[in-house]
Amino acid sequence: xxxxxxxxxxxxxxxxxxxDQDLVRAGSGKEALRLLEQEDFSVVLLDVHMPVMDGxxxxxxxxxxxxxxxxxxxxxxxxxxxxxxxxxxxxSGAVEYLIKPFVPDVLRQKVKVFIELFQKTEEIRCLxxxxxxxxxxxxxxxxxxxxxxxxxxxxLARSNQDLxxxxxxxxxxxxxxxxxxxxxxxxxxxxxxxxxxxxxxxTIGIVIDSARRMRQLINDLLSFSQxxxxxxxxxxxxxxxxxxxxxxxxxxxxDEKKAEVTLGPLPALRAEPALLGQVFQNLIGNALKFCGxxxxxxxxxxxxxxVEWVFSVADQGIGxxxxxxxxxxxxxxxLHSRDEYPGNGLGLSLCKKIxxxxxxxxxxxxxxxxxxxxxxxxxxxx
Amino acid sequence: MANAVLAVSKEVLVVEDxxxxxxxxxxxxxxxxxRKTITAVTDGEQALxxxxxxxxxxxxxxxxxxxxxxxxxGWQVLGACKTDPALKAIPVVVFTTSLxxxxxxRCYALGANSFVTKPYDMDAFQGAVEMIERYWLGLSAPWIRx
Numbered sequence: 001x002x003x004x005x006x007x008x009x010x011x012x013x014x015x016x017x018x019x020d021q022d023l024v025r026a027g028s029g030k031e032a033l034r035l036l037e038q039e040d041f042s043v044v045l046l047d048v049h050m051p052v053m054d055g056x057x058x059x060x061x062x063x064x065x066x067x068x069x070x071x072x073x074x075x076x077x078x079x080x081x082x083x084x085x086x087x088x089x090x091x092s093g094a095v096e097y098l099i100k101p102f103v104p105d106v107l108r109q110k111v112k113v114f115i116e117l118f119q120k121t122e123e124i125r126c127l128x129x130x131x132x133x134x135x136x137x138x139x140x141x142x143x144x145x146x147x148x149x150x151x152x153x154x155x156l157a158r159s160n161q162d163l164x165x166x167x168x169x170x171x172x173x174x175x176x177x178x179x180x181x182x183x184x185x186x187x188x189x190x191x192x193x194x195x196x197x198x199x200x201x202x203t204i205g206i207v208i209d210s211a212r213r214m215r216q217l218i219n220d221l222l223s224f225s226q227x228x229x230x231x232x233x234x235x236x237x238x239x240x241x242x243x244x245x246x247x248x249x250x251x252x253x254x255d256e257k258k259a260e261v262t263l264g265p266l267p268a269l270r271a272e273p274a275l276l277g278q279v280f281q282n283l284i285g286n287a288l289k290f291c292g293x294x295x296x297x298x299x300x301x302x303x304x305x306x307v308e309w310v311f312s313v314a315d316q317g318i319g320x321x322x323x324x325x326x327x328x329x330x331x332x333x334x335l336h337s338r339d340e341y342p343g344n345g346l347g348l349s350l351c352k353k354i355x356x357x358x359x360x361x362x363x364x365x366x367x368x369x370x371x372x373x374x375x376x377x378x379x380x381x382x
Numbered sequence: 383m384a385n386a387v388l389a390v391s392k393e394v395l396v397v398e399d400x401x402x403x404x405x406x407x408x409x410x411x412x413x414x415x416x417r418k419t420i421t422a423v424t425d426g427e428q429a430l431x432x433x434x435x436x437x438x439x440x441x442x443x444x445x446x447x448x449x450x451x452x453x454x455x456g457w458q459v460l461g462a463c464k465t466d467p468a469l470k471a472i473p474v475v476v477f478t479t480s481l482x483x484x485x486x487x488r489c490y491a492l493g494a495n496s497f498v499t500k501p502y503d504m505d506a507f508q509g510a511v512e513m514i515e516r517y518w519l520g521l522s523a524p525w526i527r528x
Contacts, residue, residue, distance in 0.1 A: 168482050168484070171482075172450075172479055172480045172482065175479050175502075176400070176450075176479045178502075179479060179500065179502050180400065180402050180403075182502060182503070182504070183402050183403075183406065183504050183507070184402060186503075186504040187402075187504065212502075215502060
């Protein structure tokens with residue numbers, strides 16, 4: 001309440017007392033400005049006619065201060081002509097005017113509206129602050145999470161690298177003593193066979209065989225651990241030639257088992273040839289191995305389904321029971337004893353890893369006792 | 383001319399710390415047809431000492447080099463040989479258990495003349511050494527200029 005006449009202030013107080021608000025008096029425009037600097041007000045009741053600094057001048061200054069820029073003002077004037085003059089420049093501001101003498105009830109209602117407006121504005125401001133704080137908190141949490149994830153993925157990359165190096169070193173350091181064991185055993189059994197009984201020689205044979213199996217295991221584990229680490233970039237691979245090469249490596253088994261291996265037309269595609277060759281080698285090798293009593297019959301083929309090449313390696317061997325389908329791809333998993341079929345349970349895990357590295361899938365169809373077909377896909381765009 | 387070359391005894395430096403491997407290498411080298419003297423050392427330090435001693439005199443005609451050696455390893459010996467003008471012409475065959483691509487690449491980058499992985503099987507092992515002997519000490523060896 002800004003008025004130079006104490007009497008007017010008193011009557012304002014009397015009218016507004018019932019609103020249960022803090023009523024603050026100011027005897028001049030200057031005092032009003034000082035108070036407005038210190039506190040937020042719901043509304044200013046401003047007498048237009050005051051000495052030194054009149055209400056209009058005061059209002060101009062109120063509007064220039066940051067804190068009171070939006071504080072509603074109700075001008076109180078005795079001059080009926082002044083409203084248009086008073087409201088100039090405040091078109092957008094919260095400005096009202098009342099002609100003195102005012103009707104108490106009207107004044108009270110007007111002030112009440114502004115008080116409510118102020119309270120609502122305060123609420124919104126508080127909500128905004130809360131929202132901003134929680135936004136900031138959220139951003140900070142997201143930032144921290146992202147940083148955490150980055151660190152973790154760096155850790156992961158590093159531990160992958162470590163693992164690969166470890167595997168390479170371990171394979172070398174494990175191979176060397178194994179080769180030494182093997183060489184000494186071979187020397188023993190060869191240089192002086194007469195020193196040993198038949199049983200001794202059998203024992204030595206078992207140790208030599210175990211060492212050989214362990215060597216195979218180390219090599220397979222090494223290839224398994226190396227898939228996807230420091231790999232070569234995919235190149236154009238003629239799968240027909242690749243499979244021919246694989247068959248060359250399997251020639252001994254094929255001849256020994258009098259196997260019949262037929263190849264359908266095979267495509268050229270982009271892949272890591274050394275890895276893809278291992279997939280064919282394992283799948284064809286398995287088809288030759290799990291052949292049952294008859295001579296193995298193996299068909300290798302490929303079909304284009306529009307988005308990917310689907311390769312197949314089919315045999316007419318012993319087959320796999322349906323509830324074992326998933327198990328065959330697990331590391332070290334074997335369905336037969338070593339005496340029945342040799343192997344270390346790594347071959348198909350390796351195939352799976354390699355195919356997945358090429359963004360493909362591997363699966364099988366089988367009828368127990370009738371034969372198995374392994375499928376794997378390589379997408380056109382790898 | 384051919385007879386004159388044949389008459390010359392070659393020298394092979396074998397750098398190998400595993401006793402059984404050394405034994406097999408020596409047996410295989412001795413079985414080879416080329417006349418030769420063999421010097422065997424069991425670490426890189428001895429290898430370099432032997433080479434430096436001979437730097438201004440007779441040089442070995444072949445170095446058979448293991449990679450994993452105590453103190454100074456095979457890579458260091460290889461690097462030292464191939465950066466020394468007095469030694470760089472000596473053929474170095476790396477003969478190691480390793481079959482890691484990274485080792486192969488690193489050895490060739492350092493200037494190795496050949497990289498042979500020690501075969502697991504005893505016969506194949508000796509066969510590999512005999513092959514190396516025949517090729518690198520033989521008359522048809524490509525580095526011997528008329």
